[in-house]
Amino acid sequence: MSKKVILSCVVLVVAAVAIPFYLEGFWLQAGLFAMSAAIGAIGLNLLTGATGQLSMGHAFFLAVGAYAYVYFAAEPEGGTHALGGLGLPTPVAALFAVLTAGVAGGVFSPIAGRLKGAYLGIATLALIFVGQHVLFNAEPVTGGYNGRAVPPMELFGFVFADSPELVVAQVPFGSLERLWFLGLAVLTCAALFARGVLRGRPGRAMNTIRDHEIAAGVMGVPVARYRAGVFVLSSMYGGLAGVLIALVFQRTVPDYFGLLLSLDYLAMIIIGGLGSVAGAVIGAFFISLLPQLLSRYSDALPLVAEPGSGGVSPAEASRILYGAAVVVIVLFLPGGLLGLARRLRLAVTRRLAPVHATRKTPLSPSSTPSPDTRN
Amino acid sequence: MITFLELLVNGISVGAVYALIALGFVIIFKATEVVNFAHASLLLVGGFVIARLHPLIGFWAALLLGIAGAAVVGALIEFLIIRRANVISHSVLAIVTIGVDIVLTTELTRQIGTDVLALGDPWRDRVLHLGGVSIAETRIVALAVAAVLISAFLLAFKYTNWGIAMRATAEDTETAALMGVRRGRISMGAWAVAGALAAVAALFLCVFPTPGLDRSTTFAAMKAFPAAILGGLDSTTGALAGGLIIGVTEAMMSGYQNDLVFLGRGIGDVAPFLVMIVVLLIRPAGLFGTRELARV
Numbered sequence: 001m002s003k004k005v006i007l008s009c010v011v012l013v014v015a016a017v018a019i020p021f022y023l024e025g026f027w028l029q030a031g032l033f034a035m036s037a038a039i040g041a042i043g044l045n046l047l048t049g050a051t052g053q054l055s056m057g058h059a060f061f062l063a064v065g066a067y068a069y070v071y072f073a074a075e076p077e078g079g080t081h082a083l084g085g086l087g088l089p090t091p092v093a094a095l096f097a098v099l100t101a102g103v104a105g106g107v108f109s110p111i112a113g114r115l116k117g118a119y120l121g122i123a124t125l126a127l128i129f130v131g132q133h134v135l136f137n138a139e140p141v142t143g144g145y146n147g148r149a150v151p152p153m154e155l156f157g158f159v160f161a162d163s164p165e166l167v168v169a170q171v172p173f174g175s176l177e178r179l180w181f182l183g184l185a186v187l188t189c190a191a192l193f194a195r196g197v198l199r200g201r202p203g204r205a206m207n208t209i210r211d212h213e214i215a216a217g218v219m220g221v222p223v224a225r226y227r228a229g230v231f232v233l234s235s236m237y238g239g240l241a242g243v244l245i246a247l248v249f250q251r252t253v254p255d256y257f258g259l260l261l262s263l264d265y266l267a268m269i270i271i272g273g274l275g276s277v278a279g280a281v282i283g284a285f286f287i288s289l290l291p292q293l294l295s296r297y298s299d300a301l302p303l304v305a306e307p308g309s310g311g312v313s314p315a316e317a318s319r320i321l322y323g324a325a326v327v328v329i330v331l332f333l334p335g336g337l338l339g340l341a342r343r344l345r346l347a348v349t350r351r352l353a354p355v356h357a358t359r360k361t362p363l364s365p366s367s368t369p370s371p372d373t374r375n
Numbered sequence: 376m377i378t379f380l381e382l383l384v385n386g387i388s389v390g391a392v393y394a395l396i397a398l399g400f401v402i403i404f405k406a407t408e409v410v411n412f413a414h415a416s417l418l419l420v421g422g423f424v425i426a427r428l429h430p431l432i433g434f435w436a437a438l439l440l441g442i443a444g445a446a447v448v449g450a451l452i453e454f455l456i457i458r459r460a461n462v463i464s465h466s467v468l469a470i471v472t473i474g475v476d477i478v479l480t481t482e483l484t485r486q487i488g489t490d491v492l493a494l495g496d497p498w499r500d501r502v503l504h505l506g507g508v509s510i511a512e513t514r515i516v517a518l519a520v521a522a523v524l525i526s527a528f529l530l531a532f533k534y535t536n537w538g539i540a541m542r543a544t545a546e547d548t549e550t551a552a553l554m555g556v557r558r559g560r561i562s563m564g565a566w567a568v569a570g571a572l573a574a575v576a577a578l579f580l581c582v583f584p585t586p587g588l589d590r591s592t593t594f595a596a597m598k599a600f601p602a603a604i605l606g607g608l609d610s611t612t613g614a615l616a617g618g619l620i621i622g623v624t625e626a627m628m629s630g631y632q633n634d635l636v637f638l639g640r641g642i643g644d645v646a647p648f649l650v651m652i653v654v655l656l657i658r659p660a661g662l663f664g665t666r667e668l669a670r671v
Contacts, residue, residue, distance in 0.1 A: 054466050056412075111652065114659040117466035118410035122604045123655055125597065126648035137639030214669050259597075263477055270470055312485065319481040326474030330467060331459055 016184055020177040021169060028176040029248060030292040035183040036244035038284035041268040042194045042277055043237020048266065049274035050198055051230045052210030053112070053120050057127030058265045061101045061235040063135060063257035065242025066150075067142050069097035070252055073151045083148060084140045090153045094243050101239020105232040113228035116213065128259050135254035147253035150246045153182065160247065176248075183244055187281075190240060194277045197233070206230060207275070270326050273338030282337050291318040380508045382630040383623065388514040390622020391521035395576040396599035397606065397614035398525060399569030404608050405545040406565035409457060413472040414573060415596035416479035421445035421574025422494070422581055422588045423483050429495035437495070442574040448479075449570025453563045484590045492581075492588040500583045517579035524575065525615060528568075532611065537564065545609070594644075598625065601651035607664020616662060621647040 020028060044058050072093035074085035088096070105112070111123050135142045142148065152161035152175065160182060166173040197203055208216040209223055217223050246252050264287055272283020295314035312320070333340050396418065403411045425434075425441035432440075452475055460468055498512040532538040543551040544561045552558050573596075580595050581588040602621040606613025628635065629643030660666045 048466075048470075052466055054469060111655050111659075115655065118469040119604065119608065119659075121410065121412070121466075121469060122600045123651065125600055126652050129597075129645050129648045133639060133641065133645040136641070263473060266470055266473055267477065270474070274467075316481050316485050320478050323474045323477030323481065326477070327456055327471055330471045330474070331456065 017181075020173075020180045021171050025174070025176050026292075026296070028180055030289055032176065032179055032183050032248045033245065034285045034288035035187045036241045036248065037265070037268065037288045038187055038281040039190045039244065040238050040241030041265055041272070041280035041284040042190055043234040043241070044265050045269045045272075045275060045277070045280040046194060046197065046206070046237070047230050047234035049269050049276070049279070050203060050210065051206040051227065052117060053227060053231065054118050054266075055124045055231075055234070056121050056259070056262045056266070057108075057124030057131075058234075058238050059257045059259070059261035060124075060127040060131040061104060061238030062242035062245065062261065063131055063252075063254070064101045064104045064235075065097045065239030066246035066252045066257070067135070067148075067242075068100040068239070069093050069243045069246055070148050070150050071141050072096045074148065075151075082140060083143055090151060091155055094153065097243050098236050098239045101242065102232050102236040104239075105235025106228075108235075109228035109231055112231035113224040116227070125259075128262060132254060132258060135257065142252075142254065145254065147251055150250050150252060152250075153179075153247055155182075175250075179244075179247060182247075186240065186244060190237065191277050191281065194237070198275075198277065202226075210275075267322050267326050269336075271322060271329055271336055273336030276338060279336050279338040286337065287322055290322060291315050294318050377507050378630065381510065382626045384508070384510050384518075385514055385630075386623035386626030387619060388510075388518040388521075388622070389626060390602075390619035391518050391525075392576050392579045392618075393599045393602045393621050394615045394618025395521050395524060395572045395579075396596060397603035397618050398528065398611060399572040400599065400603040401606075401608060401611055401614045402541075402565045403569045404603075406541055407453070407457060407562040408468075409472065410466075410469040410608070411472050411569070412469060413452060413476040413479065414569070414599070415593045416476045416483065417445050417449055417570045418573040418577045418580070418596045419480060419483045419588075419593055420448045421570070422577030422592060423486065423492075425494050425574070425578060426492035426581075426588045434495045434497060438578065441577070442571045445570035445574035445577075446567040447570070449566035449568075449573075450563050453566035457562070457566075458559060480593055484593075487588065487590060490589065491586050494578060494581050494588060496578065496582045498582065511583055513579065513582040513584075517582075520575065520579070524572065528572075529611065537561075541565065598644075598647045601647045605651045605654040605661055607661030609665060610661070610663035613661055613663035620650060624650050 019031065023031075040058060040062055043061075044055060047053050047055050071084065072086050072088045073090045074083065075087040076085040077083040086093075108124075108127065112120060115123055136144060138144075152159055154160070158178075160175055160178045162174045166178070168177075171177070198206075205216065205221040205226055208219065208221060209226055213223055216226075249256075268283035268287045269280050270283070271286055272281065273279025291314055294317055298314050329336055335342070396414065399417075400411060400414050403409060403414075421441045421444060423441075424444040425437045428440055429437035431437075452472075456471060456475065457468065460471055496513065498516055501512045502509050503512055503515060532541065540551065540556045541561055541564070543554065543556055544558060548558060576596075576599075577588070577592070580592060585595075598621055599618070602617035603614055604617070605620065606615070606617030624646045625643050628646040632640075632642060635642055654662060658664075
């Protein structure tokens, strides 16, 4: 790694750690949603971006993760609307929730392994509709229409909730501030793991399946097994994102996990950049923060009206914006925002390169760029 | 028995409407190899134009304009977006249509708001009685119209120059282009036809017994996706069979819902997708789809 990369990493980490001390709850919550969306988007990017398998059912796995966490962690409730629950310790419940999402993906693998591309996209639509049906009807587990309250996470005696009170450096640390660090840690681990998968042998196999399925098969990649495997991995990422979203929301409602959410995730990876971890993260932050930004500054923006006043509401405006962004990016910016950033950097270094060369050549004989700086 | 017959006729009629949507979907796939996720929004465009214009210019003129409108929107999507997209993988193009769908659906549902728009059709809620079996007139008209349109389309597909050019393009794009088939025109025509069919389907999805055009119409239109895929994405016959299977299953499951309480409320809406999964488990390319073979 070059010095620049290390430096930018350090800056990023310092900024991420400092944010809860300076920003208000609104932005922390938005940031947490963006973080959980980033985890889900990384998973979807492994499947759709790197392996070329379209999935419209990602929201289903988020729902599985969220509801499984609630079910495993909650104490059973009696009364007229009896709610089941296992009352497991919350970290165990979170782990089981992710595994459950993986199992759900595995159950779908006879289809996920055999169908390719857009065919799988339509088949996974079924997950959304069946999922919604189950969420509304399996009331003892999901709480039906009204959803369920989410028990706060408790790690080694440290509770991620508003009470007991905690003040760090004169900043009151509520649930959002505490969850911020949990989210940060989980997102970092998830991103590093996915990066490892993509850069290693499995990543190459996945890209080959996407680019040329037959070539992959001929070279000894078990195509069907890989497709099913990536589907399971991606659904586990979805489950993890679901757990985090449930913790931030503090309530799970079935309406949230609909088709629109799946489309959001697809838009994230397209806008960020297909097939890479950084692209998924960038896209997730873009899509999750856009409606928040628009609603926060709706009075200052033309064309965007207050919600409920008949005009274009911030949520609708942002949907239209990123729907259009998806189209524009595929047409003009293959590679998404990440690709754009790379291209800009390339253009800048090219423009600077001749100046560098003339100034540096007499001083150092080896002016050929090292592999790190060559891009 | 009478309930069964009523459900069967209703199912076939709804199925014929699904078949219209699925047919458009299949035509687009054959001509441009794009899986068009914006199909539900094309349908919404047609329905919306009819609903907004019929108080002003009468039902039939509004219907014509609705069909034309959806066809134009379809052709525009092809001309402005699909044709310009320079991508290798068709699955990326499918995602582009999702982007289009997000924009169109958001804007149209915003226009519709919480209203339920009537389409001003001349059949209203009249019911026909045939020896104890009572069927809504709209269902009979839907069945007849769908049958006429589908057979007209299949004949055109087989005998007209347009149909032959289209089949040639589907078979082998490059050779067809060398033979003088205008590829751009073919794919634009396919999108326009698909839009027009979707608009007709929109009419019959929104008339009695459905209350009218509202936000949830897109979800009704979504049921044509399983119809298309369980028949086989590249088969027109498959679209018909798929539509009928989906329509009848849905009608039966909703009709006998009270005997199927253990499956939960609203099982009829989920049934099409369950059928699709079962079919895909047995035949991954759909009932009539060509299995993809490759020589290495």
